[in-house]
Amino acid sequence: MSESRLERRFAALKSEGRGGLVTFTTAGDPDYDTAFEILKRLPDAGADVIELGMPFSDPMADGPSIQAAGLRALDAGMTLRKTLQMVSDFRAADDTTPIVLMGYYNPIYSYGVDVFIKDALAAGVDGLIIVDLPPEEDDELCEPANAAGLHFVRLATPTTDDARLPKVLTNTSGFIYYVSIMGITGTKAASGDAVRAAVTRLKKHTDMPVAVGFGIRTPEQAAEVAAVADAAVVGTAIVERVKAGLSPDGIAGPNLVEGVVGYVASLAAGVRSARQG
Template sequence: MSDAKPSQRLERRFAALKAEGRAGLVTFITAGDPDLETGYEILKGLPDAGADVIELGIAFTDPMADGPAIQAAGLRALKAGITLRKTLGLVEKFRKQDGDTPIILMGYFNNIYAYGVDSFLADAVAAGVDGLIIVDLPPEEDEELCLPALKAGLNFIRLATPTTDDARLPAVLANTSGFVYYVSITGITGAGSAQSTDVEAAVARLRRHTDLPIAVGFGIKTRDQAAEIARAADAAVVGSAIVSRIAGNLSGNGAANPGLVDDVLSMVRDLADGVRDARR
């Protein structure tokens, strides 16, 4: 395992956002949804549509933290033949046209454990991955993946939640890098929306504990909601709403309708406009 410095794309992107005086838009899609070709076309188009950071979901059969929309996306991707190796291949393909937009892989440890931690980390770095969000590995298990990931040169982004109290936060933040992902609601993805006043208070509390950028997600569905979050946080994260838009553009047999990619990217542009207008 190398002693590489973590990827600098996230650091550069958040520094650029700060210089522009605005928050960023983080978009989530599941790799290979609804099929490998269409999924890649969406991925490829996200930066021009306004995504500042991309979270790429690793499809998994038992996504315990995810709601129905992302669960369904994972099942579509698995049915279409996605694997973790093919997910890394999508990132490698993306990197041939975009060397600047950070890509974070988000998922569960099972896939990585089955792949082999050392092999996965080496292949992820080679493909151009910038960081990991692995939702089922607590800080007590940092030696399993977090510390090896940091050593290999990947950021490890940790989740903080409304139930993460001040006594727990130091452990959560100890080996976190890149940014902190604040989950604004309790429960699964897509379950509801947080009140902006609650988010403001939570972000202020996190800032007392860390200098890392703070991204807020779970429950952001509209341009106005993204703008509200962007006024308080360093980035707004949108996932279930985008994945639901993909699902809404499928035919009865699950195939992608001709206008799917354009419609999804149009939605991302609208969200990005909301984020960009938030502090004007």
Template sequence: MSETRIDRRFKALKAEGRAAFVTYVMAGDPDYQSALAIVRGLPAAGADIIEVGLPFTDPMADGPAIQQAGLRALAGGMTLKKTLHLISEFREDDDDTPIVLMGYYNPIYSYGVDRFLSDATAAGVDGLIVVDLPSEEDRELCLPARAAGLNFIRLATPTTDDKRLPKVLANSSGFLYYVSIAGTTGAAAPSPRDVATALTRIRKTTDLPIAVGFGLRTGAQAAEIAKIADGAVVGTALVEQVALGSDNADAVKRVLGLAREISAGIRSVKKT
């Protein structure tokens, strides 16, 4: 594959001596324009890579906060086509920040894989995380995505043993997303000691950067992960700020405010 924005960003961060701040927000939550304002504001708030969630009716890996965010987006008329349009609008002002679409295969399958990859590439998408497509199904989307120049990012979990890990890593690119806890998004806080042990084992098998997510809510927690990982992923805590907002404008401010706080924690950790 040719070098992608994701590859370039991790290379630059390694030279800078710090971990990536990877944010997750739901497309269309609380509405299209507010979601666009959030995505546009995240780079200035410290986000290095932005994961944009695809709203789906049956998000089996997600906890209540992200499930509710997806339902709010769907109720507001958000679709995969509109999500790609949101990213293309973001790209009008930002050609550098990597964008990863994260979600489930059903909406992509319904849209049509070839059409989706063509439109996603044109919109400025850099990578995909499709949580319900295992490596055994790489011909469905992973291999076509790679051929289209998109990184296909896999998830590894505490239950991914040494026998399974090479299969997870097969055809993966961009980075590996390590799910720090067993369970759904936002379920509990990770143990830095357990994460460090897992990453030591995984790094024996891959040179891909490893970003750690699930359960990170504060700058202090993200800083602890930044000491041992190549990136810290925060999603549920940001998505929760939307529901806590008194109105849509306040929701945008709350999300970006928390992003700045967490970014400061990550940036306080310098690696040698």
């Protein structure tokens, strides 16, 4: 099998001697056109890998900000089919930046697993993060996705001990996403020492890149994580920039996209400064 976009990107980051920036936005938030404008500008702003959230009505692992983003997208008419269309539209101009879809199994199950995998590959999706499918359910989606050439990125947490970790890593590919704090997204941040210890432990079990997320809000925090991990993941804080750009009636304001893109550029600058000197 030829090297995937994710593999090429992390190999490039390693050769550059730096950690990467993984950004999360919700597809269709606050509307298709605005969300797509943000999406297509993320690479130039410094995003190395893009996580694109699949809106879902019951996002149990997400905090209030990402829950609200999903509801805004659903209210604007976003669907899983339109999410795949957004990736396809993005690929018309960018065939190098990896895109990983993140979300929950229910919409994929409703869409039809085999059809979804086929359509996702055709659209240019590189991988999946499905937060409510544990390794014990790998035959549902993980195994057929891997067999077709879609990476299946797994989450590890502070409670994923050394006995559990090999099971979590089975069938995982692309990278491992370390959730640095317990609880829902966007609530608090882990210390640099805790992240360093966690990455060191994970690296004893796998050669895969380790991306660390949850709670990163500032360029300084992103730099601290990128100094020890293969990538820093920022989601909630980006989604909150989208909300900040909305009018009182929920319409995208004239400065929304620039506000989001400028913020991502500041995070990227932090990440790129992490290992200098």
